[in-house]
Amino acid sequence: EAGVAQSPRYKIIEKRQSVAFWCNPISGHATLYWYQQILGQGPKLLIQFQNNGVVDDSQLPKDRFSAERLKGVDSTLKIQPAKLEDSAVYLCASSLYINLAKNIQYFGAGTRLSVL
Amino acid sequence: TQLLEQSPQFLSIQEGENLTVYCNSSSVFSSLQWYRQEPGEGPVLLVTVVTGGEVKKLKRLTFQFGDARKDSSLHITAAQPGDTGLYLCAGEAGTYKYIFGTGTRLKVLA
Numbered sequence: 407e408a409g410v411a412q413s414p415r416y417k418i419i420e421k422r423q424s425v426a427f428w429c430n431p432i433s434g435h436a437t438l439y440w441y442q443q444i445l446g447q448g449p450k451l452l453i454q455f456q457n458n459g460v461v462d463d464s465q466l467p468k469d470r471f472s473a474e475r476l477k478g479v480d481s482t483l484k485i486q487p488a489k490l491e492d493s494a495v496y497l498c499a500s501s502l503y504i505n506l507a508k509n510i511q512y513f514g515a516g517t518r519l520s521v522l
Numbered sequence: 523t524q525l526l527e528q529s530p531q532f533l534s535i536q537e538g539e540n541l542t543v544y545c546n547s548s549s550v551f552s553s554l555q556w557y558r559q560e561p562g563e564g565p566v567l568l569v570t571v572v573t574g575g576e577v578k579k580l581k582r583l584t585f586q587f588g589d590a591r592k593d594s595s596l597h598i599t600a601a602q603p604g605d606t607g608l609y610l611c612a613g614e615a616g617t618y619k620y621i622f623g624t625g626t627r628l629k630v631l632a
Contacts, residue, residue, distance in 0.1 A: 410564070448612075448623050448625045451621070454618065454619055456618070461619070462616065501618065509553075509570070509618065513564025513565050515562065516562075516563075516564055
């Protein structure tokens with residue numbers, strides 16, 4: 407079974423530029439998450455999709471971040487314009503919720519963003 | 523705001539030693555998960571605990587969920603260099619929604 411694919415793996419941009427990240431979840435997984443992980447910290451949930459609908463985007467800085475999940479499969483996360491504090495690893499995860507004890511989030515390797 | 527505080531933040535030990543990592547919150551969680559993350563990779567799920575007081579064992583790792591479902595611990599017996607990594611707890615805070623802890627970075631020296 408293929409895992410969660412993310413691209414690019416690394417991205418370096420200057421502040422005020424735009425950037426987009428792409429995620430292809432595991433086939434059949436209805437739930438997709440985007441997390442921001444600053445170096446040495448735990449991941450922070452940015453947005454959660456259930457199929458192609460948004461379940462939670464309460465921590466997404468909507469003035470600069472946007473995300474979409476067309477057709478309930480692939481997803482893109484965009485930052486426009488980027489700030490220095492956006493430097494982080496952006497992780498995508500997907501899951502097929504069965505029950506509390508069996509929900510597993512599968513994570514991609516992440517995209518490491520450096521904003522100069 | 524729900525927060526999960528992990529302690530210690532950093533831990534460096536010799537191979538063969540035992541250690542315990544704590545994950546604490548003032549909030550109640552439906553379930554709690556533990557993940558391990560290695561450099562350049564995403565977190566990988568180790569275990570899910572659901573019932574207050576539940577204890578689960580995974581080889582040399584023992585996980586416990588607090589009776590009130592507000593805290594959890596991870597105990598590693600006879601640590602090995604392969605246990606090195608970032609350990610994260612995550613509490614289910616809503617429908618399929620998870621809040622991650624602050625992380626514990628473990629280094630096991632050979």
